[in-house]
Amino acid sequence: MNPVLLLLLFSLQATLSHATTAYPSIPGTTPVDVSSGATATNLIPPRREVHGNGRIFDISHRYTPDMPAFGSADGVGQFLWLPYSMKNGSIANNSEMKLPTHTGTHVDAPGHFFDHYFDAGFDVDTLDLDVLNGAALLVDVPRDKNITAEVMEGLHIPKGVSRVLFRTLNTDKRLMFQKEFDSSYVGFKEDGAKWLVENTDIKLIGIDYLSAAAYDDLSSAHLVLLEGREIILVEGLKLDDIQPGTYSVHCLPLRLQGAEGSPIRCILIK
Ligand SMILES: *[C@@H]1O[C@H](CO)[C@@H](O)[C@H](O)[C@H]1NC(C)=O
Numbered sequence: 001m002n003p004v005l006l007l008l009l010f011s012l013q014a015t016l017s018h019a020t021t022a023y024p025s026i027p028g029t030t031p032v033d034v035s036s037g038a039t040a041t042n043l044i045p046p047r048r049e050v051h052g053n054g055r056i057f058d059i060s061h062r063y064t065p066d067m068p069a070f071g072s073a074d075g076v077g078q079f080l081w082l083p084y085s086m087k088n089g090s091i092a093n094n095s096e097m098k099l100p101t102h103t104g105t106h107v108d109a110p111g112h113f114f115d116h117y118f119d120a121g122f123d124v125d126t127l128d129l130d131v132l133n134g135a136a137l138l139v140d141v142p143r144d145k146n147i148t149a150e151v152m153e154g155l156h157i158p159k160g161v162s163r164v165l166f167r168t169l170n171t172d173k174r175l176m177f178q179k180e181f182d183s184s185y186v187g188f189k190e191d192g193a194k195w196l197v198e199n200t201d202i203k204l205i206g207i208d209y210l211s212a213a214a215y216d217d218l219s220s221a222h223l224v225l226l227e228g229r230e231i232i233l234v235e236g237l238k239l240d241d242i243q244p245g246t247y248s249v250h251c252l253p254l255r256l257q258g259a260e261g262s263p264i265r266c267i268l269i270k
């Protein structure tokens with residue numbers, strides 16, 4: 001069973017800034033023209049996928065009850081409550097969150113698949129921010145296969161590249177926008193994971209569905225990738241509508257002591 005995390009969210013500040021045109025292919029995105037002036041009745045906050053005039057891409061998924069949860073047909077479900085509300089006479093709204101730590105865009109710590117690492121304290125708070133931030137390559141994986149040794153070899157990722165975001169068929173199939181979990185997602189096969197560990201300098205692996213390991217190799221591929229405690233897995237990334245190439249990636253997990261997973265906010269900067 002997944003451990004859960006409980007957080008209190010304080011002081012939500014609604015800031016209306018000028019909206020940029022968001023990518024139309026991201027569901028739930030509603031570009032809002034506030035240049036005409038927001039009034040009390042049309043206070044609609046912009047939800048953006050791209051910031052800074054196309055320079056900053058948000059590659060994290062929005063947390064919603066309908067987003068997929070690993071192994072479930074019903075999605076994440078309700079994860080936010082409002083125990084203190086202004087409508088109930090409280091001086092402020094204070095919501096509460098309960099969420100499996102491997103939900104949506106999230107990071108895995110070595111303790112996820114290694115019990116002795118878990119016991120030793122290799123939690124998300126111990127992950128190296130130097131690995132999670134820096135130059136990254138976004139690559140397109142051939143759409144007809146899982147990530148095998150052959151596929152890895154064919155990607156010709158140069159030595160020295162340490163952060164790679166793998167865009168796969170998962171993005172084309174919009175799996176992260178579907179409530180029902182799909183076990184046919186693309187991920188690393190055990191031999192692909194081994195090839196990566198043995199032949200590349202990759203330390204940050206980003207992938208576009210809930211697991212870096214293919215469903216049939218769920219344990220074996222995770223074990224290969226996490227064993228050395230050098231590779232960090234960021235899963236459930238939103239890589240739609242971004243050109244392949246080199247970016248600066250910035251991923252920040254929550255400092256959840258004792259947790260082997262955490263929601264993570266990731267952005268790419270051109
Ligand atoms: C405060 O809570 C009320 C419900 O009591 C809700 O309608 C309102 O949108 C909340 N305000 C903010 C800023 O979240």
Ligand SMILES: *[C@@H]1O[C@H](CO)[C@@H](O)[C@H](O)[C@H]1NC(C)=O
Nearest residue numbers: 082083084085086087088089
């Ligand atoms: C107000 O409080 C009651 C009782 O605690 C609760 O059932 C209700 O959901 C609350 N309403 C809001 C808007 O938070």
Ligand SMILES: *[C@@H]1O[C@H](CO)[C@@H](O)[C@H](O)[C@H]1NC(C)=O
Nearest residue numbers: 144145146184185214215216
């Ligand atoms: C990837 O592997 C899964 C099983 O883990 C399988 O269901 C799926 O069809 C494979 N995808 C491709 C494109 O081969």
